[in-house]
Amino acid sequence: MIPAPFDYARAGSVEEAISLLGSDPDAKVLAGGHSLLPAMRLRIARPSMLVDIGRIADLSYVREDGDRIAIGALTRHHDVANAEVLQQLCPIVAHAAGQIGDPQVRHMGTIGGSVAHGDPAGDLPSVLLALDAGFVAQGPTGTRTVAATGFFTSLFETALAPDEVLTEIRVPKATAGWSFMKFQRRAQDWAVVGVSAVRANGGVHVGLTNMGLTPLRAVGVEEAVGGGADPASAAARADEGTAPPDDAFGSAEYRRQLVKVLVRRALEEALP
Ligand SMILES: Cc1cc2nc3c(=O)[nH]c(=O)nc-3n(C[C@H](O)[C@H](O)[C@H](O)COP(=O)(O)OP(=O)(O)OC[C@H]3O[C@@H](n4cnc5c(N)ncnc54)[C@H](O)[C@@H]3O)c2cc1C
Structure with a gap:
């Protein structure tokens, strides 16, 4: 289908993007366009204006910053996957970015777009949730950092205000053990179910x-591992608190079974 009519403005800086967003309550940021444009073609999204941030070069970087790694929101999935600093210091992020879609998607889609879109089927949001990442948002009154645990609020909804731009993703160094x-169903498809496990603070x-309306943490599994349970016993709690979709790719019941299998395998790989 053809999208509903919209205006287009290219922002030369984050400040200009924020000002443009503030001028129209129905405006939306355009980054890689690989989630927003398909949604507009289906008329699920009908923004009145697109504020294109795709050429703000200083929003694309990956660098070590103290005990964290800072990733610019416009960094393309391909560049995240190939960033040496991530491969060495937080390999799960580089690995997961390399599993997204196909080369075309990875060369256009951005980590910030993946996070801001809030799609529960996205690969990176649940990885960043497991890592306790921080998301830096800039708006008209300044900059704030939102913890990943409070960021994903509902289906395709996040804590970002309509006039805020996500500028940076901050992840801890995490080399101890991960999966x-x-x-x-087919190579390059979206996940029917995905699981990320990261060793942290003596647990996982x-x-x-x-597995629900938002990316989720498997709190029951984390508690069980913290209490000394073996991977198989801990994984039996993997579907606690979830509400998996029932769709053409798998029934909710299938996903509940699948997540237990994947969590067990992930724990076996991540834990010593
Ligand atoms: C064929 C295909 C296959 C795909 N396969 C996968 C897959 O296997 N796994 C996966 O995880 N994803 C997949 N994707 C989605 C892909 O990863 C997208 O690139 C990503 O979800 C969105 O990033 P984007 O830069 O394209 O964002 P856009 O589409 O430009 O934007 C998405 C949303 O985020 C908002 N937004 C974007 N950037 C910012 C920002 N900096 N600040 C505030 N708001 C912002 C936009 O306003 C919009 O609402 C696929 C997409 C396609 C088309």
Whole structure:
């Protein structure tokens, strides 16, 4: 289908983007366009104006910053996957970015777009949730950092205000043990279910993709591992608190079974 009519403005800076967003309550940021434009073609999204931030070069970087790694929101999935600093210091992020879609999607889609879109089926949001990442948002009154745990509020909804631009994703160094499991029907598909496990603070953090309205943490599994349970016993709690979709790619019941299998495998890989 053809999108509904919209205006277009290219922002030369984050400040200009914020000002343009403030001038029209129905305006939306355009980054890589690989989620927003398909939604507009289906008329699920009908922004009155697109504020294109795609050429703000200083929003694309990956660098070490103290005990964290800072990733500019406009960094393309391909560049995240190939960033040496991530491969060495937070490999799960580089690995997961390399599993997104196909080369064309990875060369256009951005990490900030993945986060801001808030799609529970996205690969990176649940990885970032497991890592306790921080999301830096800039708006008309300044900059704030939102913890990943409070960022994803509902289906395609996040804590970002309409006139805020996500500028940076901050992840901890995490080399102790990790696993990323993406179960898909065909190579390059979206995940039917995805699982991320990261060792942290003597325990493990587990993120789930496509198991509810938002990316989720498998809190029951984390508690069980913290209490000394083995991977199989801990994984039996993987569907606690989830509400998986029931669609052409798998029933809710299938996903509940699948997530337990994937969590067990992820724990076996991530834990010593
Ligand atoms: C064929 C295909 C296959 C795909 N496969 C996968 C897959 O396997 N796994 C996966 O995770 N994803 C997949 N994707 C989605 C892809 O990763 C998208 O690139 C990503 O979800 C959105 O990034 P974007 O830069 O394209 O954002 P856009 O589409 O430009 O924007 C998405 C949303 O985020 C908002 N936004 C974007 N950037 C910002 C910002 N900096 N600040 C505030 N708001 C912002 C926009 O306003 C919009 O609402 C696929 C997409 C396609 C087309």
